[in-house]
Amino acid sequence: MARRVLDYAALVEKYVVIVPATADKETSLSDKAKVWAVGGCCKIVKLFRIYWLAENILRQEKFDVISVQDVYYLALAALILARKNRIGLEVQVHGLEKFFGFRKFLAGFILRRADAIRTVSQRKKKQLLLDFHAAADKITVAPIYSAINNKQLTINNKRSDDNFIFLTVGRLAPVKNIGLQIEAMAEIAKRYPSTELWIAGEGAEYKNLKFKIANLKLDGCVKLLGQKFREELAEIHKMADAFLLTSNSEGWGLAVIEAAGYGLPIIMTDVGCAGEVIKNNDSGIIIPVGDRASLVGAMEKIMRDNNFRSRLGEGARRAVEKLPSKQETLNLYLASWQKTADSQGKRL
Secondary structure (H helix, E strand, O other), X not given: OHHHHHHHHOOOOOEEEEEEOOOOEEEEOOOOEEEEEEOOOOHHHHHHHHHHHHHHHHHHOXXXXXXXXXXOXXXXXXXXXXXXXXXXXXXXXXXXXXXXXXXXXXXXXXXXXXXXXXXXXXXXXXXXXXXXXXXXXXXXXXXXXXXXXXXXXXXXXXXXXXXXXXXXXXXXXXXXXXXXXXXXXXXXHHHOOOEEEEXXXXXXXXHHHHHHHHHOOXXXXXXXXXXXXXXXXXXXXXXXXXXXXXXXXXXXXXXXXXXXXXXOXXXXXXXXXXXXXXXXXXXXXXXXXXXXXXXXXXXXXXXXXXXXXXXXXXXXXXXXXXXXXXXXXXXXXXHHHHHHHHOOOOOX
């Protein structure tokens, strides 16, 4: 996070970040960049404490833009602060998981009043236009940047006698629907006993997934690897044969982008960067959300057809090479901030 904050701060005169945390902490990263961590006993307490801190900072210093990575209650606090202090408001939209009821109403209320909206994909832009009637000229699409190094861009050539390894990386949360992969493995393992599924990550679903693995008697072929550092993930990606993402919803799918950088063929549900970066039968296989039969079929196809698998892996690698560079991504951020400031007649 610190590196990203410094990159963003380099674009402007001053950059201050406030984040919810387990305890209060103030960190100065440079003369231009500062991070405030705000603790509290529960979410509502943190929300009010963040509001009060932001209000106090705005009383003492001059700012031109408030940017918030939320479309619900934190965004409402940001909207109130922006209007109260006559500052432009940028809303960042990475995902819209809780898309119903009062939350949907609140998101629409905020998005229609934002001065600028920054989102991560064309898919999300379409959703903002269709479901929330956001103004098209307010929206900037800026994919999440992931540094792809030369080691990643080397296609991995495993020995043919190794077990076939499917890999998934991410937060163990219900929206990720990793249980679908485990259910698919119950069918795959019967026909292809030398197949494994590696799950890297931690989260609230860990116990449920562990129970499902045991209940389906898959302890020998499905491995919960836990949280891994970047260096460890690099080695794990090099050992894998294909990457799975079976989320019910996804803003972008950074884990997919990183796996594609290692030349892994991708099987993913029709969410996030599917159709935009990962294209069906070109750089991966795209399946309907929640469709176990399609997942099993895609896994079998990639396992059986070596040439198809290699072509998808190469296609995935080429696809991520075409994504915006770090500087191009930062320029998109700056353009959105300037659009935000313009709404109040200010120049950054």
